[in-house]
Amino acid sequence: MTEQIDAGMVARRIAESDRLGSPDPSREIGRARRRKEDARLITGRTLWTDDIQLPGMLYVAFLRSPMAHARIARVDTSAARTQPGVVAVYSGRDFAGEQGNLPCAWPVSEDIVIPDHPPMAVEEVRYVGEAVACVVATDRYKAADALEAIEVDYEPLEPVLDMTEALAEGSPKVHEAGNRAFTWKFSGGDVEAAFRDAPVLIERTYVQQRLIPTAMEPRAVVATTDGTAFTLYSSTQIPHVLRVMLALTTGIPEHLLRVVAPDVGGGFGSKLQVTAEEVLCLLLTRRIGKPVKWTESRSEGNLTAHHxxxxxxxxxxxxxxxxxxxxxxxxxxxxxxxxxxxxxxxxxxxxxxxxxxxxxxxxxxxxxxxxxxxxxxxxxxxxxxxxxxxxxxxxxxxxxxxxxxxxxxxxxxxxxxxxxxxxxxxxxxxxxxxxxxxxxxxxxxxxxxxxxxxxxxxxxxxxxxxxxxxxxxxxxxxxxxxAPSRVLGSLSYGAGGWEHAAVRLLPTGKVEVVTGTSPHGQGHETAWSQIAADAMGVPFEDVSVLHGDTTVAPRGMDTYGSRSLVIGGVAVLQACEKVKEKARKLAAHMLEASPEDIEFSGGTFTVRGTSAGKTIQELALAAFAAHDLPEGFEPRLDAEVTFDPQxxxxxxxxxxxxxxxxxxxxxxxxxxxxxxxxxxxxxxxxxxxxxxxxxxxxxxxxxxxxxxxxxxxxxxxxxxxxxxxxxxxxxxxxxxxxxxxxxxxxxxxxxxxxxxxxxxxxxxxxxxxxxxxxxxxxxxxxxxxxxxxxxxxxxxxxxxxxxxxxxxxxxxxxxx
Amino acid sequence: MPRITVTVDGIVYEEEVEPRLLLVHFLRDRLGKTGTPVGCDTGNCGACTVMLDGRSAKSCSVLAVQADGSDVVTIEGLAQNGTLHPMQEAFHAEHALQCGYCTPGMIMAAVDLLKDDPDPSDEAIRHGLEGNLCRCTGYCNIVKAVRRAAQEMSGEGVRTS
CATH class of the missing domain: 3.30.365.10 (Aldehyde oxidase/xanthine dehydrogenase, molybdopterin binding domain)
Structure with missing residues (x-):
């Protein structure tokens, strides 16, 4: 705890010096570092999900409802199946037994109505753009062509477009249970008293219009399997949450499912989702046995990336x-x-x-x-x-x-x-x-x-x-x-709000930071490197940050809600401190001093009052060689932290x-x-x-x-x-x-x-x-x-x- | 199928293509030039901007067959002999990118902008890049980067104040 306070004080002191225009040049925190991420982005060498090509890969296109509300009377895919290059065509009915429902992880009230939400509509469509059928073909043009050969008969139902009218008696229903999903109330203080005889009363109605988040990178999904294990690449903000939810939704065991978020071109919340297309691409690769890719067009995205x-x-x-x-x-x-x-x-x-x-x-x-x-x-x-x-x-x-x-x-x-x-x-x-x-x-x-x-x-x-x-x-x-996990629990959210970090000191003195946050443009690789460089006393360039792959970074709660630095960054700092504590014991052993007499500054552990010291790089190599370690000391300098804020x-x-x-x-x-x-x-x-x-x-x-x-x-x-x-x-x-x-x-x-x-x-x-x-x-x-x-x-x-x-x-x- | 000859980033390609194949899909899916991304399907966002015979073009709005006999430079071919183009350097120096998805197109459009106006005002930069959309940066640092590159390319260097 003392150590936490010290780190906080250091951070505040740095902040103060920055404000005064004289940042401490020996510290990374507070420095306007140019980003590490930029090199691959300004040269076109990065990897977006749609860039991925796998041997034998097939392309998926979705047929989407042209009606806001209708009963699906008939879907005929037979003509589409005979088109050149078409490998498979499926309607929602073809997946009815295995597609399950897209998850809602936040049932805010006891009596909330959570309707079934099949990834591909089976009986009824309820918005324009809802997926009704899909084509799997050898290239994206052929897949799009075949969509035109699918015949769907719709029986139109009344659309429900206005919220006030939707709640009125006699409104057409979106779902059998009615149009009210929930009512959630909250209050503090004596509201009646505050409004009784108030000298001034302002009453207004404001409309928060519907928005389309519009990340520049359209969503894309690639799914592949070797028959046992599955890998899903997705343009997502939440590879970790997605893995858990997909395991629960598709029945693919969690330990056989890897989710990767390559570089992701913006999200703004729109990629904080478990989408129909992610679920269906997994099911398609399972059924067909080949890698599949789906990439949305912008107009498809405006219709179906959540608003x-x-x-x-x-x-x-x-x-x-x-x-x-x-x-x-x-x-x-x-x-x-x-x-x-x-x-x-x-x-x-x-x-x-x-x-x-x-x-x-x-x-x-x-x-x-x-x-x-x-x-x-x-x-x-x-x-x-x-x-x-x-x-x-x-x-x-x-x-x-x-x-x-x-x-x-x-x-x-x-x-x-x-x-x-x-x-x-x-x-x-x-x-x-x-x-x-x-x-x-x-x-x-x-x-x-x-x-x-x-x-x-x-x-x-x-x-x-x-x-x-x-x-x-x-x-x-x-x-x-x-968020604090206990608060999320009290609000009926389905998960916690902690974040995970691991820090590994490699034999040559370089540092790997593994983070559970999942950047999509923010610059975590740069900022987390700054935090680790300061804490470990190593050069900024000697730190690499690994993220966005559930195999590489197995634990995380991902990036949204301005959480990454204040939870994930803190976890990185705390993991560095834990590594240093181990290194301090090794330094004491090598310098034949008591750990209490060892001081750390600028990447070197020294015996207080002497010039005798060991750099963190020397300690990294010594731990790797493991020739002479303190009693009970495991030959590695790494640590993991899961931080849950208060x-x-x-x-x-x-x-x-x-x-x-x-x-x-x-x-x-x-x-x-x-x-x-x-x-x-x-x-x-x-x-x-x-x-x-x-x-x-x-x-x-x-x-x-x-x-x-x-x-x-x-x-x-x-x-x-x-x-x-x-x-x-x-x-x-x-x-x-x-x-x-x-x-x-x-x-x-x-x-x-x-x-x-x-x-x-x-x-x-x-x-x-x-x-x-x-x-x-x-x-x-x-x-x-x-x-x-x-x-x-x-x-x-x-x-x-x-x-x-x-x-x-x-x-x-x-x-x- | 029509046969086309196109030079892309200094390499000559001879390929048979469907008449409807878009240049951007030719680059990405056929040649593996994935440095040029696709951001929309209406020519609005400019993420797919490349140089076509020396002028910027939105490669989602050009058919591959229209590029027959042309010289195409993508973001992958902008750096010369391992040295970044001043515009690439400037985007890095001024933090003019966040997610980086619009960046290849934005850089190509900015390079073209300076061909017409080597010393543009902020307003000229903003209007010149109107056809390239960025959702992350609010454009302030993109404007700064273009100004910085303009100074660099005019040989004045960047004033450090």
């Missing part, structure tokens, strides 16, 4: 006239889509503890109803529940500020937890261990030039400038580092966004964006900044550009990148980023996690800015994405003229 968000949020805030928040209510409808996939129902519940944000309040009440519709299931997407919560509270706080005629930053100051109050247990029951909202906000305001921009805004309003300036504030926190970590920060909205065209341009994040101790500032940049871009995407749109029959209209707009370089500004560093007290690194922070913070910052620009027109909300059309209509509909402001001349009204 994100899609919640309807009814929010209420009760406050005093001085701005003090008394209480909050959040009542959600969450669109599950047609089935519950791996963690579908848990996503909105992850947000349940975050609706109070960084604020003190007396009472809080949360209700979430999961609803089935005939759409692709939703599941984790960057932030997973927490962006929705942060959006709701940060939007509502801005509305409260407007209602009170108060500056939105000042209102936040009156309500947030001050830095002297940490650790602080919130009304939602979480204990925030550390933070300094004042410092991050002050820094952000200064970088942003807040007062100057407010002055310009006032000027533009006075001038009735057709291009109005809006300023958006977002002061967020999030629960990261998923608490979440709580990054926070202040994001400020200035937008120019052309009130004649509705076009929004982001003029400046400042983000000051506090992610605790930073191992690699370059990687941290990159995560913040990318996170902000995705948050802006939700605010301004992205939405999965369905027509009245339930067809997805945004199946291509032409229709589903992710931001391009031309759509985004330069981001100004900075950090404050308040180390986490819950782990020895002091790290808090950064993967989701930008996305969580950015969306409300941008929408608050858009609404702020349009306040003079009487606009109090614009539904996301805030497209030019929606903004233009909002101005027209809000009766801006009543405030003496002329809106667009004519408005058709109505939302899409």
């Amino acid at each position: 994100g968000r899609d919640q309807l949020q009814r929010i209420a805030l009760a406050a005093e006239r001085d701005g003090r928040i008394r209480g909050m209510r959040a009542d959600l409808l969450a669109d599950m889509g047609a089935y519950l996939m791996l963690v579908t129902p848990g996503i909105p519940i992850l947000g349940a503890f975050m609706y109070n944000g960084i604020y003190k309040m007396d009472a809080y009440d949360f209700t979430c109803t999961g609803v089935f519709t005939t759409k692709m299931p939703t599941d984790a997407y960057r932030g997973a529940g927490r962006p929705e919560a942060t959006f709701a509270i940060e939007r509502a706080v801005d509305e409260l500020a407007h209602e009170l005629g108060m500056d939105p930053v000042e209102l936040r100051r009156r309500n947030w937890i001050t830095h002297q109050e940490f650790p602080y247990t919130t009304i939602a029951g979480l204990t925030y261990d550390s933070g300094n909202y004042e410092a991050a906000t002050d820094r952000a305001l200064a970088l942003f030039g807040y007062d100057k921009l407010r002055a310009e805004q006032a000027d533009r309003r006075d001038r009735r400038d057709p291009v109005q300036l809006g300023i958006g504030v977002s002061t967020y926190t999030e629960m990261c580092g998923l 608490n979440f970590s709580f990054p926070h920060g202040t994001h400020l966004c200035a937008v120019e909205v052309d009130t004649e065209t509705g076009l929004t341009k982001i003029r400046s964006y400042v983000a000051v994040d506090d992610v605790g101790t930073v191992v690699n500032p370059l990687i941290v900044e990159g995560q913040v940049h990318g996170g902000i871009a995705q948050g802006i995407g939700q605010a301004l550009f992205e939405e999965a749109v369905h027509d009245a029959e339930g067809n997805l209209l945004t199946t291509t990148m032409t229709d589903y707009l992710i931001p391009s370089a031309a759509d985004l500004p330069e981001f100004v980023t900075d950090r404050t560093e308040t180390p986490a007290t819950s782990n020895v690194l002091g790290a808090k996690g950064v993967g989701e922070a930008g996305t969580i913070a950015a969306t409300p910052a941008v929408v608050n800015a858009v609404v702020d620009a349009l306040r003079p027109y009487g606009v109090r909300d614009v539904r996301m994405p805030c497209s030019p059309e929606r903004i233009w209509r909002a101005i027209g509909e809000s009766g801006g003229a009543a405030a003496g402001w002329a809106g667009p001349t004519e408005s058709e009204g109505g939302e899409r």
Whole structure:
């Protein structure tokens, strides 16, 4: 324990020196190391799943439902079977006896409805894109050709597309058991009292539109077997979880199943899944006896890689006239889509503890109803529940500020937890261990030039400038580092939240780090090398990091929920410390001293007060040779650690966004964006900044550009990148980023996690800015994405003229 | 089946191909040039960008037969004699990639951009790379990398401030 505290203190000291601009050059933690991963990626020499070619490999293509809801009357595969190059054609019925159901690992309530979810539909299809049949052929073109020869007769059923209508009496049913999957309630404090006679009441409804995560690498799967053992290569974030779930689903014994995640081209939650295609590729290789590969097209991916968000949020805030928040209510409808996939129902519940944000309040009440519709299931997407919560509270706080005629930053100051109050247990029951909202906000305001921009805004309003300036504030926190296993258990999640690491000192003094985290762009190989290099006193270049293969890294809980560094990185540090303890005993033996008299510094063990010492490389060789070891000393210098955190970590920060909205065209341009994040101790500032940049871009995407749109029959209209707009370089500004560093007290690194922070913070910052620009027109909300059309209509509909402001001349009204 | 002759990264290939075979699948599945990935099927993302007779082209939007007689350079052929192209160096130096899936196409498009405009403004870089999508980086560091490579290639070197 003493050792843990020491390491934490070291980390904090390094963090401090970095902040002061003088990082300790002898330390790796805190250094802006260029990434080890880059070499293979910038030269095209990496291995993506679709790059894999195995002898005799066959290609799989899926026939997918063109209807949102229908009974399958007949599938005729006979014509397809005779096409050239076609090896096999199967319908769902052909696999009915062995395909089982795709798993849901998070039954959030006792009475939750978990419908059967066969990987290939047998009786009924419930969303457009659901797999109905598959072809296995000698190349990908022939497989696609043969799909056209499969005949399917559908008997159409009513689609169910709107959550509110789905819950109404007499609605067509997605499943026999009805359209309500679960209702989950949670509250703290006396909510009735907080809302009784509240001087100010803010009630709003926000729509978290459906999003398509859109990792740049489409999903791909390769499966192969020697008749006994199976190997599955998949573009997945979760090789370890996948192995367990596939063993449970397919009946292939776990010890005969190896799962490999080669380099993975982004995930953002979309590859935190057990997919129909992974299960079916395993079953196909088992049945055919040849390796099979499936790679999705982008349009196939937009239809069938799980979607994100899609919640309807009814929010209420009760406050005093001085701005003090008394209480909050959040009542959600969450669109599950047609089935519950791996963690579908848990996503909105992850947000349940975050609706109070960084604020003190007396009472809080949360209700979430999961609803089935005939759409692709939703599941984790960057932030997973927490962006929705942060959006709701940060939007509502801005509305409260407007209602009170108060500056939105000042209102936040009156309500947030001050830095002297940490650790602080919130009304939602979480204990925030550390933070300094004042410092991050002050820094952000200064970088942003807040007062100057407010002055310009006032000027533009006075001038009735057709291009109005809006300023958006977002002061967020999030629960990261998923998660303490006991907490996951109390929330009915099917597994724990620990992470595993092994560290091996090789005979030549090089170090292998084996991690259970599974990177897909984050840079774990670099950051974990920095941690190990510091701890072991070896050069950064002498460390290699092994991951993403259940044979090489047999234990792990994988990468999601900003957990990798704060759990997996801590496990690496602790494993290094264990190796060093063994090495210390060997050094003492070789130096003929007591282990208590041995000091370690810069990779060398020395006898206190003397120059006699042994380098860690010398000890590695001595352990390997094993000629002269202490009594009972095993001839190896390695160690394993499984770390289970005691608490979440709580990054926070202040994001400020200035937008120019052309009130004649509705076009929004982001003029400046400042983000000051506090992610605790930073191992690699370059990687941290990159995560913040990318996170902000995705948050802006939700605010301004992205939405999965369905027509009245339930067809997805945004199946291509032409229709589903992710931001391009031309759509985004330069981001100004900075950090404050308040180390986490819950782990020895002091790290808090950064993967989701930008996305969580950015969306409300941008929408608050858009609404702020349009306040003079009487606009109090614009539904996301805030497209030019929606903004233009909002101005027209809000009766801006009543405030003496002329809106667009004519408005058709109505939302899409 | 049509017979085509294509030079790819300095090697001459003579192959029979189906008329409908996309250049990117010819490169990947036939020649094993897997350095060029596929990110979409509508020519939007640019992950598959290669140089076709010296200009950037999205190889998912070109048929292999259209490349008959052409010279193709992929990301695998960009480094010369074991020395990385300045654009590759710059992407590494500026942390302009995370998952790296868009990177081959982004680098090829950026190299082409500098052919037209050797000293582009940030805005010109952002507009010039509009047809190449990245989901990880938010583009800030990609813009920096292109600027750095432009300076490097103009012989000025990179100002270190």
